[in-house]
Amino acid sequence: MATSQVSITVNGKKVEQLVEPRTLLIHFLREQLMLTGQHIGCDTSHCGACTVDLDGKSVKSCTMFAVQANGADIRTIEGMVNSDGTLHALQEGFREMHGLQCGFCTPGMIMRAYRLLQENPSPSEEEIRFGISGNLCRCTGYQNIVKAIQFAAAKLKGVPYQEAAE
Amino acid sequence: MIPGAFAYHRPSSIEEAVGLLSKLGEDARVIAGGHSLIPMMKLRLASPTNLIDLGNIANLKGIREDGGDIVIGATTTQHELIRSDLLARKIPILRETSLLIADPQVRYVGTLGGNVANGDPGNDMPAVMMCLGATYEVKGKSERCMAAREFYQGAYFTALEPGEIVTAIRIPVPSAGHGYSYEKLKRKVGDYATAAAAVVLAISGGKVTTCSIGLTNVAETPLWAEEAAKIVTGSTLDAATVKKAVASAEAVTSPASDGRGPAQYRTKMAGVMLARALARARERAGA
Numbered sequence: 063m064a065t066s067q068v069s070i071t072v073n074g075k076k077v078e079q080l081v082e083p084r085t086l087l088i089h090f091l092r093e094q095l096m097l098t099g100q101h102i103g104c105d106t107s108h109c110g111a112c113t114v115d116l117d118g119k120s121v122k123s124c125t126m127f128a129v130q131a132n133g134a135d136i137r138t139i140e141g142m143v144n145s146d147g148t149l150h151a152l153q154e155g156f157r158e159m160h161g162l163q164c165g166f167c168t169p170g171m172i173m174r175a176y177r178l179l180q181e182n183p184s185p186s187e188e189e190i191r192f193g194i195s196g197n198l199c200r201c202t203g204y205q206n207i208v209k210a211i212q213f214a215a216a217k218l219k220g221v222p223y224q225e226a227a228e
Numbered sequence: 229m230i231p232g233a234f235a236y237h238r239p240s241s242i243e244e245a246v247g248l249l250s251k252l253g254e255d256a257r258v259i260a261g262g263h264s265l266i267p268m269m270k271l272r273l274a275s276p277t278n279l280i281d282l283g284n285i286a287n288l289k290g291i292r293e294d295g296g297d298i299v300i301g302a303t304t305t306q307h308e309l310i311r312s313d314l315l316a317r318k319i320p321i322l323r324e325t326s327l328l329i330a331d332p333q334v335r336y337v338g339t340l341g342g343n344v345a346n347g348d349p350g351n352d353m354p355a356v357m358m359c360l361g362a363t364y365e366v367k368g369k370s371e372r373c374m375a376a377r378e379f380y381q382g383a384y385f386t387a388l389e390p391g392e393i394v395t396a397i398r399i400p401v402p403s404a405g406h407g408y409s410y411e412k413l414k415r416k417v418g419d420y421a422t423a424a425a426a427v428v429l430a431i432s433g434g435k436v437t438t439c440s441i442g443l444t445n446v447a448e449t450p451l452w453a454e455e456a457a458k459i460v461t462g463s464t465l466d467a468a469t470v471k472k473a474v475a476s477a478e479a480v481t482s483p484a485s486d487g488r489g490p491a492q493y494r495t496k497m498a499g500v501m502l503a504r505a506l507a508r509a510r511e512r513a514g515a
Contacts, residue, residue: 083236105229119336125266129236195417196331
């Protein structure tokens, strides 16, 4: 089968590779670039575990062909760590607030939350819940994920995180 | 799940896309956001041998005013509809509807053109377009316009001929101060409607002067409930009139019994959604 050349920036690095047109973006990331941080959960564009940040949008990479991403700028969980090696505020938030249990949904959850906070640096709890409605978590009940994102929002703004009264 | 193999084409103009579609014939499909087509391809329910990606055609995108109409390029995404100040001012039902489609990630990629042209009775925009009296601008060997109200012929079956592409959606702007509502009952985020109703109306001196009603996912096609709208027009939206309109709308439905419930239930829910949509549209209408 004919292959196409794609040139995609992934986590700040330009990669040029040959792909079969039917190669899904998630398979390209995981199997050709060995970036296995984003997961394949449902494989039907429901669960959000494969979410990446692509040209300023949150995208389910199981529902896009790698050829469609030709020329795009993509970020995955592997590209979230700060340049000095410390955790990004969202990663720290998920650790501090126990925003994960099994961890399967976490990379997708963090990539979605990243774009959410880019668009809305001070989201309300309701806005967070609406904003992550395309990401499923079967462990936490979402409570601590919401807190993790609130923690990150506060940290990114440089204000202390205050847990809302229960 | 891996789709079947295909050759990929990425034209940079509408003319080139139409040319490819005509040259490659029946085994070619156009792809916009791909959030209907790619899942079908992964399940091998669709196996096009050629995919023509419309994502690189700049003039298929964008929202503009043209006289008394708003024209929306076919590959404009739901996210872009939600973010548009122009639409928020002129046709706010589009924002309300977009926010009820799928989830944030899907809305970044899913397009208005795909939503209306796919012919899936579960899609939300077709009934809204019928409600608004929109027309679809289509390009194949020649150009033509088709009324949304005459576009849908069956599940996944539309008036679109082989070789044609929907390029834009033209919507007459409803009167200033109109009331609107899209009420959708769904089991969870991302689900298609169990039943949904779109209402656009105008009220003057306490009476409904114009009204249009669309219904989603309660038949093989989206429905334009013309009789129900006529019953409402001229009334004060009193309880007896609303009851009559709801009965009229229920009568035109013929939903399937499926995981969303038995047919009878879905018909009743279409009625409930219509009653709620009428009430909310009335609240929003300027006197």
